[in-house]
Amino acid sequence: MGLIEGLLSASPDLQRIYVVVREKKGLAPQERLVRLLSSEIFNHHAADVKAKVVAVVGELTAENLGLSEEILREIRENVSVVIHNAGLIKFNRSLREAVTMNVLTTLRCIELAKSLRNLSAFIFSSTALANSNISGRIKEEIYKTKRSPREMIKLALETPSTIDKEVKIRSDLIEGQQNTYCYSKQLAENLILEEMAGLPAGIVRPSLVYGFYKHEIPGWMGSSQSGHCGLIRIMVKGAGRSMYGDPKSVYFSCPCDHVVNAILVLAVAVGTHPPSAKAPEIVHVSNNVEVNPVRTKDMVRYLNEEAWKNPCDSYAFLPRCKIRNGLRADFYFLAMYVMALFFFIPERIFPISPPWMRSFHLVELQRKARIYFTEISSCITDLSLENAIKYTKNLHPEDAQKYSFDPSDVDYRKLIASSISWII
Numbered sequence: 475m476g477l478i479e480g481l482l483s484a485s486p487d488l489q490r491i492y493v494v495v496r497e498k499k500g501l502a503p504q505e506r507l508v509r510l511l512s513s514e515i516f517n518h519h520a521a522d523v524k525a526k527v528v529a530v531v532g533e534l535t536a537e538n539l540g541l542s543e544e545i546l547r548e549i550r551e552n553v554s555v556v557i558h559n560a561g562l563i564k565f566n567r568s569l570r571e572a573v574t575m576n577v578l579t580t581l582r583c584i585e586l587a588k589s590l591r592n593l594s595a596f597i598f599s600s601t602a603l604a605n606s607n608i609s610g611r612i613k614e615e616i617y618k619t620k621r622s623p624r625e626m627i628k629l630a631l632e633t634p635s636t637i638d639k640e641v642k643i644r645s646d647l648i649e650g651q652q653n654t655y656c657y658s659k660q661l662a663e664n665l666i667l668e669e670m671a672g673l674p675a676g677i678v679r680p681s682l683v684y685g686f687y688k689h690e691i692p693g694w695m696g697s698s699q700s701g702h703c704g705l706i707r708i709m710v711k712g713a714g715r716s717m718y719g720d721p722k723s724v725y726f727s728c729p730c731d732h733v734v735n736a737i738l739v740l741a742v743a744v745g746t747h748p749p750s751a752k753a754p755e756i757v758h759v760s761n762n763v764e765v766n767p768v769r770t771k772d773m774v775r776y777l778n779e780e781a782w783k784n785p786c787d788s789y790a791f792l793p794r795c796k797i798r799n800g801l802r803a804d805f806y807f808l809a810m811y812v813m814a815l816f817f818f819i820p821e822r823i824f825p826i827s828p829p830w831m832r833s834f835h836l837v838e839l840q841r842k843a844r845i846y847f848t849e850i851s852s853c854i855t856d857l858s859l860e861n862a863i864k865y866t867k868n869l870h871p872e873d874a875q876k877y878s879f880d881p882s883d884v885d886y887r888k889l890i891a892s893s894i895s896w897i898i
């Protein structure tokens with residue numbers, strides 16, 4: 475949503491934005507788009523500006539993105555920028571699913587980009603976690619996978635049961651990565667390297683994305699629950715009271731408006747100065763150990779303090795999150811499960827709360843969220859920001875006001891406060 479709004483605001487000359495949308499929860503693609511455009515963030519755009527956004531029915535895993543012949547022809551003739559921002563952001567999915575949703579979709583988008591009459595930029599939203607198997611400072615370059623992305627796509631499509639069985643037996647199949655999500659993003663980057671040589675391509679690698687920061691329109695990020703936004707929600711509601719990791723480690727994170735800015739800046743950069751080099755341009759969108767190195771313990775403190783300042787309508791428990799590791803965490807969860815036992819029978823006899831608010835479910839959610847989301851933040855040692863700083867420094871002062879993604883500007887307490895404000 476923020477990206478579409480960002481595109482409309484940044485480029486008045488833009489004639490059309492085609493958004494590939496699929497049906498979801500009984501809502502047709504066009505209905506989903508109408509809902510999206512009725513959000514208050516689009517209020518300042520006139521009806522004719524909003525009309526530039528067109529929903530096209532599709533599915534990114536399908537050949538030609540599942541688009542009709544007519545739409546495909548129109549797109550090939552008129553579109554010059556492809557932004558592939560879709561993805562499966564789940565850390566616990568099978569390798570088959572991760573490869574299908576994050577690598578095959580990238581292949582389909584590349585195929586479309588290459589079939590355009592006039593391609594000026596192809597931008598892919600990857601993640602700073604794509605290289606969780608690299609120790610030390612991660613550079614803004616592509617780290618080669620041992621297996622080829624096409625081979626992995628073939629495996630996922632042709633032998634789905636083998637690929638899933640194999641990953642359980644041989645964790646080396648994900649090449650030392652933290653999980654299948656990280657590996658699938660690394661594979662997708664490798665695919666771009668192989669397929670887009672000499673073409674204008676860019677890759678944006680955000681770390682953990684939080685709410686909007688500088689953007690003046692409230693609700694700019696909508697009600698996203700993906701990634702850490704979902705974690706904030708359960709913490710603010712008191713359902714998540716435990717985090718994992720080294721309290722002193724750097725917490726790699728960024729505001730979502732920085733991600734949108736990075737996509738826009740990179741699209742213009744690769745579009746106006748086609749790279750002579752064979753590799754795509756890459757930028758990290760994040761802080762690092764030198765630039766604004768906020769600590770995990772400080773993020774947790776901001777979260778607790780800001781949650782109390784902005785009370786919600788409903789709570790599972792009062793929000794008070796702590797970093798717990800080892801035995802301390804084991805005892806905590808044991809105590810939580812015992813407490814949940816007391817509510818187990820009454821909750822079934824008097825089903826006042828919905829299943830997702832019942833005690834056992836909440837403890838389970840907390841335990842899983844703690845592992846999936848907070849462990850991941852400790853698998854990166856450092857990120858290079860060389861390209862990111864180069865691009866932001868090269869911006870015209872007027873553009874820098876609007877499109878900067880310089881992490882040194884971020885006040886993390888303010889970022890947490892603004893992220894919480896849309897939840898309550």
Ligand SMILES: NC(=O)c1ccc[n+]([C@@H]2O[C@H](COP(=O)([O-])OP(=O)(O)OC[C@H]3O[C@@H](n4cnc5c(N)ncnc54)[C@H](OP(=O)(O)O)[C@@H]3O)[C@@H](O)[C@H]2O)c1
Binds near residue numbers: 532681682701
């Ligand atoms: N959130 C983070 O903290 C974070 C951090 C680093 C990188 N990223 C990357 O940033 C990108 C956007 O993330 P997000 O947080 O905005 O994710 P999100 O809220 O889950 O949105 C992902 C979108 O992709 C669409 N999509 C997924 N598979 C599709 C398919 N096969 N066909 C059509 N549409 C499909 C989904 O459509 P439906 O609505 O129909 O499901 C959804 O609208 C992802 O590539 C992610 O890896 C995110």
